[in-house]
Amino acid sequence: MNSHVRGTGEGVIKDVLIAEDDRISALLLRRILESKGYAVDHADNGCTALDLYNANRYKLVITDWMMPEMDGIELCRNIRQRATEYAYIVILTAKSQRENRAEAYAAGVDYFLTKPLDKDDLIACLEVANRIIGTDEQLIRQKEELEALAERLSFSNRNIELASKRFEELFAGMPISCFTFDRSGVIFEWNRASEMLFGIPPYEAFLKSAWDLLASENHPLWNPQMVDRVFGEQPVSAELWTFTHANGSVSEMEASIIPLVGPTGDRTAAICVNIDVTERNKNERLIKEYTEALRNEHEKLIQANMRLELLAISDGLTGLWNHRHFQEQLEKELKKANAGKSSPSVIMLDVDHFKQYNDTFGHPEGDTVLKVVAELLQYETREGINAARYGGEEFVLILDRVDEAGSIAVAERIRRKIEEYPWPKRQVTASLGVSTWSGSLLSAGNLVKQADEALYHSKSHGRNIVTHFNRISKDSADAA
Secondary structure (H helix, E strand, O other): OEOOOOOOOOOOOOEEEEEOOOHHHHHHHHHHHHHOOOEEEEEOOHHHHHHHHHHHOOOEEEEEOOOOOOOHHHHHHHHHHHOOOOOEEEEEEOOOOHHHHHHHHHHOOOEEEEOOOOHHHHHHHHHHHHHHHHHHHHHHHHHHHHHHHHHHHHHHHHHHOOOHHHHHHHHOOOOOEEEEEOOOOEEEEEOHHHHHHHOOOHHHHOOOEHHHHHOOOOOOOOOHHHHHHHHOOOOEEEEEEEEEOOOOOEEEEEEEEEEEEOOOOOEEEEEEEEEEOHHHHHHHHHHHHHHHHHHHHHHHHHHHHHHHHHHHHEOOOOOOEOHHHHHHHHHHHHHHHHOOOOOOEEEEEEEOOHHHHHHHHOHHHHHHHHHHHHHHHHHHOOOOEEEEEEEOOEEEEEEOOOOHHHHHHHHHHHHHHHHHOOOOOOOOOEEEEEEEOOOOOOOHHHHHHHHHHHHHHHHHOOOOOEEEHHHHHHHHHHHO
16 A cells, blocks of 8 residues: 655645555556645555545545555445545446446446556546535535524524623624514614615615515515514524615625513514625535536536447447457357257358458458448348447358247348349349257357358358358258
8 A cells, every 4th residue: 555645636636545455556547646746645455445445535536446455446436435525436337237237337336447558538527526526515515504604593592592782782782683573563773783784774674664665676575465474383494685886786684573572571573683695605506506507517428438339349330249248248148048048049241252352442342342231231220139340241140039940031031132132333242141040059159159160161162142050051951
């Protein structure tokens, strides 16, 4: 484990904890983060990382998924259980399956960085983390301010309930705007905080009705009906209204009006406590806007991740599955087949005399042929059929729940589509080989090998034909 002096960072996050047992990955992360001004602490296992987090309470944690002693998911769960403040957690992994992501999100992971690490992805992650942590800290500060304000208001209310002989002494010096009025709405006490808040001296407020002095067309709080409501045992609590100052500026106010009970139990007057909430409301609106912006950014990131996932499984030229993803999907189909839930077939296709076509018309025209073949395969693709580029001019399809006769029919339909296509340079044809799963086939490799042998048989027997592996075996037996 290595430690650094606290850094300046970019944004609200200063210090970053890296949990990574691979030294090369950890060094790459450290260099990028330190180049951006962050101080970096590194742990080479999950337990050490948790100890460091408990000691330093980092705002940003970047952890590998697979680590000794405690993996990244367990580290995330521990942090979420113990943290009193929010930490933004990024998991670094090569895993991309949906169930892996669901597990990570359930554990509390905020962001994924895919191995091998992309610097731009990391920088984008830092920007998102800074925005979220900054918003979180702003909300915490505002909450503390509101709690402090509520405490002052509560203190003021308790003072108002003291004996009337102390009320007059305390009233003028109250740190918050207060004034009193009677059943007619006439103001008869106006403290210094009210004078400062409204810009109205006491002598201008005395013996005037509250609605004549304070009424607003936008928020008609001050009217005889409101006074009747207060004295009719319906107190006003945290009600919003606006006040227009002499200079034309408008302040947003929050009023709480409490009736005052005389010695005989009658409601003789009411006291109004006012708070200027202009800045608070402005900040709340800003937070709402920031939250919406963050939500939009999050949606954009989700869409970008979906596009990246699609690119990772696609062939760059044709848009079909690439070789690796084909192998993964075929393995899945074979597992389903061994469980009695599928009976897959494989079709391998090779464009006839493709090298000669390339040599004659050039590689761009050859690429066009491959793209057209891919489009024809995509047109044929439907539920239960998936196409991939196997390599070069070879393509491969997986057919789900299709028997031998059905797979041959599909292959023959594809062969005719290619043969009948209006090729601009010269006619293009393809040879196809087909294999169908049976209980004796235990691996995807066997299924592909059989389709490849059937393809070779088609190419060596005149090309532009379809051969099923089982027919090769049958023909050989008949010949014998």
